[in-house]
Amino acid sequence: MQPADILILSNGPGEVTTWVRPVVKAIREIIGCNSSQVRISVVLSPCPHATGQEAAIARRYLEVDRVQSSEHFFNFLFWGKTAENWNWHKHGIVLFLGGDQFYPILLGKRLGYRTVIYAEREARWYRWIDRFGVMNTDVIKPIPKSHKHKLTVVGDLMADLTPTSVSSSQIAPFPTIAILPGSKPGKLMQGIPLCLAIAEQVYQQNPKTRFILPVAPTLDLYTLAGFANSSQNPMVMKMGGVCAKLVMASADSSPSPRLETSNGLQVELITQFPAYNYLCHCCLALTTVGANTAELGALGIPMIVLLPTQQLDAMRTWDGIPGILASLPLVGRILAKTINLMVLKQGRLFAWPNLWANEEIVPELVGELQPTDVAELILDWLANPIKLTKIRDRLLQVRGRTGAATELTNILKEQLNLLNS
Incomplete structure (x- = not known):
C-alpha cells in the first residue's frame, strides 16, 4: 500500500x-500502527464551545501523529x-469528525484527497462528498435516491466509547450521584454552587448517598474549588x-x-x-447542557439537566451568529442576556437524548432553580427506583447502535483501497 494521510477535522471538546x-x-x-504507511493528523477548527485545550487533549492520543490547534x-x-x-502524502482521506461539513470539501480539493x-x-x-x-x-431518509449509495449507517460513536453494562456485583452498595457542571467559567460559576447546594439537601436527608464530580482535563483542582468559594465566586450566595x-488526597485519608x-x-473529584x-456505577447525574448529556445518555444514566437563569448572561456558547454577538466586547453581556432569554422562551429541547427522541426523556429544569426543589426530585427518584429504571431503558433505546468506530474505519479502509487500485 502506498503511504497515505488521514486528515481528521474536528472542533470542540465533545467531538x-x-x-x-x-x-x-x-x-x-x-x-x-505503522505511521510511515498511514499517518493520522488532527486539525481543529474554531468552536464556540471550545476550552482552548482541545489540541492538548488530542496530543495525548498515542495513535495520532500530528495535531494543529x-x-x-x-x-x-x-x-x-x-x-x-x-508535508502531505500524495494519497489520503479527509475525515470529518466535527465542525462545518463544508470544510472537508475545500481541503479535499486542495489536497486531492x-x-x-x-x-x-x-x-x-x-453531491461533493465521497x-x-x-x-x-x-x-x-431526506437524501435523494441518486446519492443514497454514499451513506452507510455505522451507529453512535459515543456508544462505542462507553461501557454498555455493569454487572450486579459491580453496583455500588449506596446510591452514587454524578455532578457534571461543565468546564467553562460561565457554567461553573452557577453550576458548582447550585449542585453543591442540591447535594447538601440530598445528603441531609440521605447521608449514605455518595457524590462524585469528574473533573474536565482542561481544569485544575484549585480553579474548580474557587467556584465553591463565596469570596471568589459571588454566585455562591445566590445559588444556595x-x-x-x-481537600487533597493523602495516604492516611481519602485516596x-x-x-x-x-x-x-464530601464530593469526590475524579481526575481520571x-x-x-x-460514571457507570452512578444511579443518576446532575448535569448542564452539552456533550455531557450525550455521554450520559450513551451510558444509560438518568440525568437532571440544569439550566439556571440566576445569571442569564453567563451562557455565551451558542453556535453561529448568536454566539458571535454574545461574545462581542462591551455589548456582549447585554446581547447574551437577550439571546438566552429568547432561546429559553422557545421551549426547545437541549439535552442530546431528548433531541434524539424528540421528547423529554430526562427533565430539563429551566429558571431560577432552587436547590430544595431539585433535591426533592432526586429523593423521589431514589425512593422509587422503578422510575430510574424506566428512564435508563428509554435512554438505551434511543442511543445509536455500537460498533460505529469499526464501521467508520471500514469505510476509510475501502477508500484507501480505491486510492491504491
Missing part, C-alpha cells in the same frame, strides 16, 4: 473526546499552510449559599481529592479521564 478518540483507536487496530485553521483552509509546514463525513443528525453537501458514515437511518473547600462542606458533605468506569 475530540467522544468522536476522535474511538476512531483513531479503531484506525490503528484495523488499518495498522484551531487558531491556525483558516490559514490552512484558505492557503494550505499549516503552522509547522506539514477523498472525503468521508461522520454525520450524526444531518448529511450535507452529499462517503458518509451516519448515526442512523433518519439521516439517510453552600461553600466547600478543597481522591474532594470538595467538602462544613456540614460534612475519561471517567466512564466511575
Whole structure:
C-alpha cells in the first residue's frame, strides 16, 4: 500500500473526546500502527464551545501523529499552510469528525484527497462528498435516491466509547450521584454552587448517598474549588449559599481529592479521564447542557439537566451568529442576556437524548432553580427506583447502535483501497 494521510477535522471538546478518540483507536487496530504507511493528523477548527485545550487533549492520543490547534485553521483552509509546514502524502482521506461539513470539501480539493463525513443528525453537501458514515437511518431518509449509495449507517460513536453494562456485583452498595457542571467559567460559576447546594439537601436527608464530580482535563483542582468559594465566586450566595473547600488526597485519608462542606458533605473529584468506569456505577447525574448529556445518555444514566437563569448572561456558547454577538466586547453581556432569554422562551429541547427522541426523556429544569426543589426530585427518584429504571431503558433505546468506530474505519479502509487500485 502506498503511504497515505488521514486528515481528521474536528472542533470542540465533545467531538475530540467522544468522536476522535474511538476512531483513531479503531484506525490503528484495523488499518495498522505503522505511521510511515498511514499517518493520522488532527486539525481543529474554531468552536464556540471550545476550552482552548482541545489540541492538548488530542496530543495525548498515542495513535495520532500530528495535531494543529484551531487558531491556525483558516490559514490552512484558505492557503494550505499549516503552522509547522506539514508535508502531505500524495494519497489520503479527509475525515470529518466535527465542525462545518463544508470544510472537508475545500481541503479535499486542495489536497486531492477523498472525503468521508461522520454525520450524526444531518448529511450535507452529499453531491461533493465521497462517503458518509451516519448515526442512523433518519439521516439517510431526506437524501435523494441518486446519492443514497454514499451513506452507510455505522451507529453512535459515543456508544462505542462507553461501557454498555455493569454487572450486579459491580453496583455500588449506596446510591452514587454524578455532578457534571461543565468546564467553562460561565457554567461553573452557577453550576458548582447550585449542585453543591442540591447535594447538601440530598445528603441531609440521605447521608449514605455518595457524590462524585469528574473533573474536565482542561481544569485544575484549585480553579474548580474557587467556584465553591463565596469570596471568589459571588454566585455562591445566590445559588444556595453552600461553600466547600478543597481537600487533597493523602495516604492516611481519602485516596481522591474532594470538595467538602462544613456540614460534612464530601464530593469526590475524579481526575481520571475519561471517567466512564466511575460514571457507570452512578444511579443518576446532575448535569448542564452539552456533550455531557450525550455521554450520559450513551451510558444509560438518568440525568437532571440544569439550566439556571440566576445569571442569564453567563451562557455565551451558542453556535453561529448568536454566539458571535454574545461574545462581542462591551455589548456582549447585554446581547447574551437577550439571546438566552429568547432561546429559553422557545421551549426547545437541549439535552442530546431528548433531541434524539424528540421528547423529554430526562427533565430539563429551566429558571431560577432552587436547590430544595431539585433535591426533592432526586429523593423521589431514589425512593422509587422503578422510575430510574424506566428512564435508563428509554435512554438505551434511543442511543445509536455500537460498533460505529469499526464501521467508520471500514469505510476509510475501502477508500484507501480505491486510492491504491
